[in-house]
Amino acid sequence: MTRSHAKNNTTQSTLSYYERTLLRKDGAARRLGRDSFKPLDACYLCLSKVNDPVSCSSGHIYCRECCISDLISQKAGIEAKKREMERWEESERSEREEAKLKARERVVSDFEKGMSLGGSSTVKRIPIGEDKDKSTTKSKFELDNNAVEKVAKEAEEKALRVMELEQSESRKAKLAAFWLPSLTPEAKLGPLKDVKLQTLCHVGGSPHPISRKTLLPVILTYPPSSTSKPICPTCTKELSNATSSILLSSRQPIPSANGDGDEGRKKKKQKKDKEEAYVCGHVICQTCSDTIVKPQGRCCVCDAKVEVSGRIPLGKEGTGFAAAGGAEVKREGVAFRV
DSSP states (O other), X not given: OOOOGGGSGGGOSSOOHHHHHHHHOSEEEEEOOGGGSOOTTBOTTTOSBOSSEEEOTTXXXXXXXXXXXXXXXXXXXXXXXXXXXXXHHHXXXXXXXXXXXXXXXXXXXXXXXXXXXXXXOOOOOOOTTSOHHHHTOOXXXXXXXXXXXXXXXXXXXXXXXXXXXXXXXXXXXXXXXXXXXXXXXXXXXXXXXXXXXXXXXXXXXXXXXOOSTTXXXXXXXXXXXXXXXXXXXXXXXBOOTTSOEEEEEESSOOOOTTSOHHHHHHHXXXXXXXXXXXXXXXXXXXHHIIIIIHHHOBOTTTOOBOOGGGEEEOOOSOXXXXXXXXXXXXXXXXXXXX
């Protein structure tokens, strides 16, 4: 069965213009259409409409069940990785001790060889008239233990530096987690116990920490029609990937009508062992956030106090602008010389 020439055009001596243009490109980029984007109210894990939605600190929305199950699976992998790292640490410790022992043995062996070659077997002739006892008296050689110890210590440190460099390269090959600061190529080698393993949200350009305690509640407002898209609760504008949406988050409870909300908040703050839960979680449009929430510092729906850090842009895929939204996919390859 003959194969297509287009799949084997790198071995031919004569190429067409189209084949040459393909070979000259080391990568191909393509714009994504609207059908390739996830809806705004869809989970990043199951890609279905969110059920009991929650969000990470960067505004990526999930179903609560999907997010917690993913965190549990990540924790199981972290525990397995910790046990493996303990074995690596024990192996590295034994390798370092063995390298230090070999370096010390090499220094002692070289010193003993030098002592054996430095001895003399000739007999010195005594001139006439000199005292025999005075002429045959030899200067006593004293072995300086401090000098030997210093040389041995320098050899141990040199061998230890070489061993640490080799272990650093092998460790980075084993732990393929390039997003950890301790495993970057320019990072210095430290104890394995200092490598911090934590659950991460992998959505977006760079992974960021996420945990069950840092999940933010999300409240999406829908019109009476159940099949429609979410809307802004203030201006009833439809929210989609083509619009900028803001997630409002706050730890300060909503003030009550009788004015005892601030007192209750102060009492809760005195308990250092227990942190206040997140409140609010309404999703509004960018215009309402700039014109209503930002000047007043309060949610326009529930009147909860919202700080500057509590206005989080909700994650979306694609926008109406060419330079935002990550609406482009790229394929990297090898450029052939033709």
